[in-house]
Amino acid sequence: MKKRNYKYAAVLFLSGASCLFSACGQNSDKTSTTSQEEQTMADHNMGDGGASSNKMMDLMHENMTDMQKVQMTGDPDHDFALLMAVHHEGALTMAQEQVDAGKDTALVNIAKATLLMQKEEIDRLQKFADAQKNSTGDTAKTMRMMAPMKDMMTQMNHNTKGGTDHHFATLMSLHHQSGIDMAKAYIPMAKSVEIKAMAQKIINDQQKEKQLLDNWLKQNNL
Structure with a gap:
């Protein structure tokens, strides 16, 4: 048992x-x-800036939306000045994000230079556009200046690899190229000596910055 x-x-x-x-x-x-x-x-x-998403991408989309809201008159000088002022605003928001959240000293310095230079240009472009707001012309012709922005949006890589530094370098390079192309599209139509000279300066300045950004990307390829 x-x-x-x-x-x-x-x-x-x-x-x-x-x-x-x-x-x-x-x-x-x-x-x-x-x-x-x-x-x-x-x-x-988590990227190198601790961001939960690609903030730069969001800023680029917002800038494109703002540019699409610009009231075109058909006058190339007015329309370019106003479009480029809004385009510059997009660069400023991206540059400020890099200054606030970026880690790479070289990129932060590029961003600071962008803030300093483009704020002054925005004031000049906006004042000129305000003075010319009653101008008229062929809007179909001046709308062609928007083409570079649309091309830029199709080239944007919709991923979140890397962090703030990589996002800034990649997207600001594209943003600069669209500004360069916009200025090149405007120059053959230009009537204002002042704005034409500004357009050429923008081309020169942004080509230099774009080269710096592209060089950084080659050295820091993910």
Whole structure:
């Protein structure tokens, strides 16, 4: 009788142990899966600037939307001045984001130079556009100056690799190229000596900055 009781007790013990280890294994697998999911989310959400998304990309989209709202008159000088003023505003928001969140000293310095230079140009362009707001002309012709911005949007790489520095260098390079192309589209139509000279200066300045950004990207390719 005692032997049977011992045997029965042993069966119960082994059965309970089996259930216990099984439960532990399930909890361990669940914990491991949860840990992996949390790590994946953390890896996705953190760039070198700690951003949860590509903030520069959002700023570029906002700038394109603002440019599409510009009221064109058909006068090339007015329309270029106003479009470029809004285009510069986009560069300023991106540059400020780099100054605030960027890690690379060279890129932060480029951003600071952009802030200093383009703020002054915005004032001049805006004042000229305000003085010429009653001008008229062929809007179909001046709308061609928007083409570079549309081309830029199709070239934007919609991913979040890297962090603030990589985003800034990549997208500001594209932004500069669209400004260069816009100025080149305007110059053959130009009537104002002042704005034509500004357009050429913008081409020269942004080509230099774009080269610096492209060089940085080559050295820091992800």
